[in-house]
Amino acid sequence: MTHSRGRARFGILVPFTNTNLEPDMTLLRPQGVSLHFARMGGYDQDEIPDADQMYGLGAADLDEPLHLLQGVRPDVILYGCTSATLTHGLAFDRDLAARIKAQSGAETVTAAGALVHALGILGINRIGFASPYVSEINEMATSFLAQSDIDTVARSEVGKALDNYGQGELDPQAVYELGLAADHPEAQALVLSCTDMRSVEIIARLEEVVGKPVISSNQAMAFQAMQLAGISEALPGCGQLLEREWQ
Numbered sequence: 483m484t485h486s487r488g489r490a491r492f493g494i495l496v497p498f499t500n501t502n503l504e505p506d507m508t509l510l511r512p513q514g515v516s517l518h519f520a521r522m523g524g525y526d527q528d529e530i531p532d533a534d535q536m537y538g539l540g541a542a543d544l545d546e547p548l549h550l551l552q553g554v555r556p557d558v559i560l561y562g563c564t565s566a567t568l569t570h571g572l573a574f575d576r577d578l579a580a581r582i583k584a585q586s587g588a589e590t591v592t593a594a595g596a597l598v599h600a601l602g603i604l605g606i607n608r609i610g611f612a613s614p615y616v617s618e619i620n621e622m623a624t625s626f627l628a629q630s631d632i633d634t635v636a637r638s639e640v641g642k643a644l645d646n647y648g649q650g651e652l653d654p655q656a657v658y659e660l661g662l663a664a665d666h667p668e669a670q671a672l673v674l675s676c677t678d679m680r681s682v683e684i685i686a687r688l689e690e691v692v693g694k695p696v697i698s699s700n701q702a703m704a705f706q707a708m709q710l711a712g713i714s715e716a717l718p719g720c721g722q723l724l725e726r727e728w729q
Contacts, residue, residue: 488514490711493556493588495520495547495563497539499527499646500678503562503700509682510704510720512713518554520547522563530643533569533618540566540574548586556588558707562677564593564699565619572598572629589710593677596702598630600723603705604695606671610636610664613675614649623675636666650678658684661696671695677703685721695722 489512496503498521507517524542525535540563551559559582561567567575575594583590601609609627611634613620624634638660640652652660661674661684671694674681681698688696698721705723708714717724 488516489713490515490557491518491554492516492558492560492707492711493518493520493551493554494560495522495544495551497521497525497563497566497678498523499650500562501647501650502680503677506677506680506682506700507704510701510717510724512708512715512717515711515713518551518556520551522547525646527646529645530616531565531646531649532616532643533622536563536565536619537569539563540570540578544582548582552586556586558710559583559586559588559590560703560707561590561592562700562703564597564675564677565615565623567592567594568623568626568675569619572626575626589707591703591706591710593699593703594626596706597673597675597697597699598627598632599706600697600702601632601671601673602630604671604697604723606695607631608633608635608668608670610634610638610666610669610672611675612638612660612664612672614640614644614652614660614679615676616643635668636664638663649676650680652679654680654683657681658688661688662691665692669694671697674698682720686719689721697721697723
């Protein structure tokens with residue numbers, strides 16, 4: 483472990499228009515962990531982030547941002563876009579994590595893979611799914627989760643195509659309502675998918691109302707990164723996933 487002002491360094495790859503991943507990770511940061519960010523492209527900021535745009539991001543060359551991130555010698559690298567690998571499928575997501583780890587030498591987490599990991603840890607296989615994505619990506623997301631034996635029993639959508647900045651500009655109340663709309667009696671948990679959606683601030687409130695775990699992309703990434711760094715402490719107020727110590 484390379485110590486940086488404490489316990490570990492998390493290096494985080496962020497889509498270049500994303501404005502919420504960095505503040506979310508600050509909210510989710512365990513004491514003694516330093517956060518280091520590099521921005522990545524591969525999509526057009528002026529286009530709707532549809533399946534083609536996010537597919538392009540997933541396929542984009544990571545050599546430059548990854549090289550810059552390696553300068554801080556991170557212990558764990560987080561690939562901070564959920565839809566970029568949801569649009570490629572589960573095998574691609576796993577392969578991407580393996581390629582980043584091989585190139586960097588750091589343990590690696592992807593946002594989509596972290597959702598699957600968190601649901602597995604909690605023993606959940608039926609969910610309600612909420613996101614700011616276009617419908618086509620939501621279809622791909624449910625297919626991605628189904629490949630890991632996770633059944634989406636309910637789904638909620640914004641109802642209009644949001645641009646790259648519109649997704650990040652949804653306020654916490656709008657995210658809360660989007661999540662609540664995805665609840666279903668058969669859902670064992672709710673998933674709030676998108677690293678640029680302000681989910682972390684409403685997880686505890688939503689869990690209190692629905693009486694079940696709520697998993698967000700950024701929360702799930704933080705959880706898996708902590709596990710890989712050997713950090714098991716609880717983070718109160720960040721949802722059931724992070725409110726207990728996991729061994």
